[in-house]
Amino acid sequence: MTAGRPTFRFQLERAGSFEMPVLRRHPASQACAPLIVFAQPLFEEHNRARRLFADLGRALAMQGLTSALPDLPRTGDHADFGPFDMALARESLAAFASAQPGPVCFVSLRGGALLVPADSRHVALAPVIDGDRLLTDLIRAQSVATKEAGGGGLRRSDADAQWAEGRHVHLAGYDVSAATASDLSRPAPGQPGLTLSIGRDADLSGPPVWRQADPEATQHLAEEAASRIAKWLAG
Amino acid sequence: MTAAPQSALGKSDVEAEVRAVLRDVLALDANTAAAMNADTPLFGALPELDSMAVAGLLTELEDRLDILIDDDEVDGDMFETFGSLSAFIRTKVAA
Numbered sequence: 042m043t044a045g046r047p048t049f050r051f052q053l054e055r056a057g058s059f060e061m062p063v064l065r066r067h068p069a070s071q072a073c074a075p076l077i078v079f080a081q082p083l084f085e086e087h088n089r090a091r092r093l094f095a096d097l098g099r100a101l102a103m104q105g106l107t108s109a110l111p112d113l114p115r116t117g118d119h120a121d122f123g124p125f126d127m128a129l130a131r132e133s134l135a136a137f138a139s140a141q142p143g144p145v146c147f148v149s150l151r152g153g154a155l156l157v158p159a160d161s162r163h164v165a166l167a168p169v170i171d172g173d174r175l176l177t178d179l180i181r182a183q184s185v186a187t188k189e190a191g192g193g194g195l196r197r198s199d200a201d202a203q204w205a206e207g208r209h210v211h212l213a214g215y216d217v218s219a220a221t222a223s224d225l226s227r228p229a230p231g232q233p234g235l236t237l238s239i240g241r242d243a244d245l246s247g248p249p250v251w252r253q254a255d256p257e258a259t260q261h262l263a264e265e266a267a268s269r270i271a272k273w274l275a276g
Numbered sequence: 277m278t279a280a281p282q283s284a285l286g287k288s289d290v291e292a293e294v295r296a297v298l299r300d301v302l303a304l305d306a307n308t309a310a311a312m313n314a315d316t317p318l319f320g321a322l323p324e325l326d327s328m329a330v331a332g333l334l335t336e337l338e339d340r341l342d343i344l345i346d347d348d349e350v351d352g353d354m355f356e357t358f359g360s361l362s363a364f365i366r367t368k369v370a371a
Contacts, residue, residue: 249332
């Protein structure tokens with residue numbers, strides 16, 4: 042692998058019927074295949090992990106790998122601000138990968154693993170195995186906030202009842218549709234080729250930044266992850 | 277390596293795990309986390325501990341200690357102090 046000072050470019054890119062903002066980071070010298078395509082976490086975890094993806098893109102570039110960070114419809118900098126839609130996110134991520142001229146390898150974090158197409162080359166970082174756990178988190182956060190405001194909290198059964206009527210449920214700042222709630226309750230489409238846990242005694246040493254309101258620095262974690270990913274791709 | 281059954285975790289083990297989860301989720305520095313004792317106030321005293329953080333704390337504790345916490349059990353008293361949170365988690369680990 043070659044080392045060098047990475048460069049980056051942020052632009053709107055078209056992939057099939059989708060147009061999305063994409064941040065690409067390139068190594069200074071000739072890049073190695075495949076292109077790394079990031080699948081970002083869902084809901085608030087997406088925002089909290091942004092710094093980690095920046096560090097990861099730079100660290101991968103130092104390993105000679107180019108990466109692309111697409112903001113899928115209804116996430117990040119995408120112009121579509123509607124409620125997050127799992128099916129739309131999956132479809133657009135698959136379209137983005139298909140639009141690339143060469144081979145790709147997905148690197149997902151947390152709920153991003155639920156978006157990666159089946160039978161893909163895929164490294165999953167701290168993946169969410171059960172998407173329903175994300176709903177539990179959101180419902181809990183909403184419930185605590187409602188109780189703080191003097192209300193009666195929100196139970197899972199309350200949310201389920203609203204989804205059963207086809208309504209959106211506002212959870213911790215996000216409108217969650219019935220379709221997305223149902224999608225989250227289904228298993229991930231495929232199995233990653235490599236899974237790396239993140240924690241103090243895990244495969245990769247680092248904090249769970251996706252849970253932190255003020256995420257800690259992640260440069261060391263990113264470098265460790267990039268090294269493991271590069272070795273796996275080379276092996 | 278085989279992990280010890282969660283029910284075998286002692287009081288100090290549970291407190292250590294609660295301390296570690298608080299440190300990780302709230303991004304506390306090591307000294308602040310280490311200095312927490314049973315009377316250290318949490319909810320209302322730590323600006324980092326908002327509603328999202330409460331949810332994250334509970335889920336992290338569930339994952340790391342292999343326990344399940346019913347949302348009906350969650351109230352302000354549980355998060356009043358480090359001691360009250362640890363005591364609640366001990367009852368779940370022992371159940």
